[in-house]
Amino acid sequence: MGFWAFMFIVTLLIPAALLLTWYLCPKLKTIHNASGYRTSRSMKNQDTWDFSQKYCSKMSLYMFFPALILAIGIMPIFVEKPINTIGWVGLVITIIQMMSFIVIMVFTENALKKNFDENGNRL
Numbered sequence: 001m002g003f004w005a006f007m008f009i010v011t012l013l014i015p016a017a018l019l020l021t022w023y024l025c026p027k028l029k030t031i032h033n034a035s036g037y038r039t040s041r042s043m044k045n046q047d048t049w050d051f052s053q054k055y056c057s058k059m060s061l062y063m064f065f066p067a068l069i070l071a072i073g074i075m076p077i078f079v080e081k082p083i084n085t086i087g088w089v090g091l092v093i094t095i096i097q098m099m100s101f102i103v104i105m106v107f108t109e110n111a112l113k114k115n116f117d118e119n120g121n122r123l
Contacts, residue, residue, distance in 0.1 A: 003083050004075070007090035011071035014097035018064040021104075025057040039105075041112045044120030048112060056108045063100035070097060 028036040031049045042052035070093055078089050116122055 001079070004079050004081075004086050007086050008071070008075045011075055011090055011093045011097070012068070014094060014100070015064055015068040015071065018060045018067060018100060021060040022057050022064065025053040025060070028053050037108060039109065041109060041116070041120075044116070047122065048116050048120045051115060052108055052112055055111050056104060059104040059107050063104060067097040067100050 025036055029050075031043050031046065036049075037052045037056035039052070042048055074089065074093055078086050081089075114123070
């Protein structure tokens with residue numbers, strides 16, 4: 001039961017990171033290399049920075065719920081299973097949840113491409 005609780009907490013870390021991204025990204029008002037959604041396209045100018053932080057935040061909230069439901073929905077099924085099984089299930093859930101960050105990046109970059117040209121000017 002102890003290992004299951006540990007793995008359950010581990011599978012909740014990605015949803016927690018998504019929630020933190022949703023909360024913090026819109027609060028980042030200046031362009032810097034330390035935090036926020038940082039790609040070369042998002043850091044072209046202040047307008048692209050603000051847009052990408054808001055869009056990334058919105059996408060993080062959309063991805064939070066499926067990631068949370070995945071952990072809460074699947075992990076309880078494996079409470080009394082062997083440690084090896086619990087570990088593998090936790091790993092698979094975490095890998096699937098990590099894909100949400102890729103989805104966020106793809107959608108945010110596509111939104112930047114649709115709204116800004118290569119120099120960061122609004123279309």
